[in-house]
Amino acid sequence: MLGNIPVVVINSAAAARDIFGSNAQVLSSRPELYTFHKVLSDTAGTTIGTSPYSDSLKRRRKGAASALNRPSVATYVPHLEVETRDFIKELYTFGDAGRTPVDPMPMIQRLSLSLALTLNWGTRLKSQKDDLFAEITHVEEEISKFRSTTGNLQDYIPILRLNPINGHSAKAREMRNRRDRYLTDLNNGLDERIANGTYQPCIQANVILDNKETKLTKDELTSISLTMLSGGLDTVTTQVAWFVALISQHPEIQDKAVREIRKYYAKEQPMCDENDDQKCAYIVALVKESLRYYTVLRLALPRASVKDLPYNHSVIPKGTMVFLNAWACNMDDAVWSDPEVFRPERWLEQPEAPLFTYGVGYRMCAGSLLANRELYLVYMRLLNSFHVRKYDDVDCHPVTGNADPTSLVALPPRFRSYFVPHDNESLQKALDVAA
Template sequence: MLDLLQLLGQHEILLVSCPLFFTVLLIFFLALIRPAAAKRKLLLPPSPPKLPIIGNLHNLGRHPHRSLHVLAQRFGPVMLLRLGNVPVLVVSSADAACEIKKTHDLTFINQPKLSVTQKLLYDCRDVASAPYGEYWRQMRSICVLNLLSNKMVKSYRAIREEETALATVYIKRYCSSGLPVNLTELFSATTNNVICRIALGRKYNEDKNKFEKLLSVFLELLGTPNVGDYLPWLSWVNYVNGFNAKADKVAKELDEFLDGVIEEHVNRHNRHENDQKDFVDVLLEIQKQDTVGFPIERTSIKAIILDVFSAGTDTTFTVLEWAMTELLRHPKAMKELQKEARKVSGGKSSISEDDLHNMQYLKAVIKETLRLHPPIPTLVPRVSAKDVKINGYDIVQGTHVFINAWAIGRDPSSWEKPEQFIPDRFLNNPIDFKGHHFELIPFGSGRRICPGMLLAMQINELLLANLVHKFDWTLPGGASEKDLDMTECIGLTIHKASPLIAIANQCSV
């Protein structure tokens, strides 16, 4: 009898526990399949076919902006790639760029953490790559107030005009002999000298060639996709192919140069109180006074100086190089710009910055150059901080974003005859490059728009205006405009792969 009762008791326990067990099992099973079900419900952008493991890494090619443009023509202006383990959204339309840079600016406010950026930019202590937050706000404010504001840009007018005058004197030496001028070298040297004098207080001619080469390799490395960022288990490849060794060498040599610049300023004893302070002086003074609410380390000062140089020299002279290239390819546009320059000058020997606001065709030439040749074609990559919808598509947190400004500038839905160089399209046209018109965003838009845009444009406009005002230009050896090599280099900043060489003939103004 006792055995029977025990058996019944066990049976009741089973009757109670079995439903409970199956309920827990069902909940566990639903928890496992829910992410997959949710994933099936996501409306993802169209994607090109992927290869196992590497995904779409093979689609990037030597010039990603061109390769991505071709893909976008097949898969649409909003498409999703898979670079190794990382989802990458590629945007090639003004509407989608507006959603990212305006509607969802805060969601895409940060750059992805890339190993080469951390290595070369002092673990992202600069302004361009620093995470959005108090440090970034304070560092950006320091740069704008003390270097890049309208007031400060105007205060450095004499430096720009002096270096422009020196550039024209340099060209005159070649006029009598008929020798060709290396315009790429001239544009690089002039912009470098302007930035050196503004930011560092003097030219560094003794280190000029070495520093320019370092900066070139620096920008090439920043623009080279790093397989380890997309496939971490293949990070060892960067040791085998020499990428890491190259990055370490550049980082070390740039650091030594910047340390020398800072030490020179710290140990300077012959400065007069009335002397204009350069940007390094300002940074050291802020460091000493500790006025930003947290200590500014030397690492931060070096990172910011490097930002100023990389953005202020290479990207600036790239615009000049492409503008002059397009003018040489389009003689009618060149003559129109020369006509405007010589009319505005009123018989003066040179064009000053006061004259520039009357040169509407000059501004149109530069806008058209920026449309066809944005210095950083895919802009600085961003990463999604949360799940978001773009053009109706679901974009998951952690997705990297490339905005192909190069492709947007060639979008036939925004531009008539998009492949042709037609500066006249910008005459009586409100579209500008200041971040409000997403058909033209070579400097980005939103909170992270390039703060050095005004300084760069002042350098570009003044130098280009004086070069077409004082000289007539032809290609060497009687070459025609069709013979100009338009091949692009590789790297973060895209300029001509071969130097721009031209013959200058001084004209009587």
């Protein structure tokens, strides 16, 4: 029980496939939580992932699906090219071509945020010094805390909401108002570019221009944009940060990956080809293994059972919060003989094995194709451009290294590394051409 709310946690791959796979309709909704749904999201609305089931949700999912299918993702490749190239350039510049240890987190955050802005609104974030960078990263980090399962006691103990000095709700309202301001500016800017024909291909424009069929309201369009913004910032940033921490401590993982990349690209081609649709099987496996081993959303967003659900001679009652323990399912020893080991080769041996990082069933992440394409290009360019050499000792174990166990996402510790070019002349030339 969380307060007076019954809770069920699904901890095995077999149970997850059985319960979520066979009961899509019963588990199609989300619970409404006081802090996030009633205080934080009462103006701009909720993301697709956090919305209870409704006709509006069906329309939004349909709109997002059309903007995130494989043909649409292919149209976003020029954006991926620009942002991943700038990511490499920042690591090179701030790290003084491998001579100065640098904290990669600000570069990873700028990469994720600029990609989210570019992919969704067609507008770039060119620098960490941009005021919008500091505002959005701060507000979205705070909002993530209001989605925490364990960090908002007033969600489960209603009397806490009556506290006359309820700072928790006051802070939620402040973040809501600040988010409303930058969302309005971003949406208005895109509307102007669409009106005068200067917009770039992007998710929000695709959805708006396809709106004759989907018939989305303005609030529903905002919900889709919120989904793209918060999803990319929370998950992609954390995933890449864990991966960089890991390879900084384990050069043998880098060396194997670089040998595989060199089957397709020479060290004189540090940027690789942005149109490479995951042809290097080992890097595809490396992406999957990092998604499995560092399951950033360990306890996936809860479902709400809309009616009684029979299971194994028991009944999960209507109104129960049902959590997918994605971490436990990814570490299930009934699926893997060595789940505690980081071993990309497992995905070459068992390519059809389940991966629970994006969820399972009806409410799984709609942006998984885009995320996989993005991570593949980031890993390819990072590994083919640099040897990531250790400066700080980092605990890169997914459990003991978790910087904040109460956070919605599992955060790695902050650290510094050297980013040493494999071929300084070729990398400098590639980055100069882009400039």
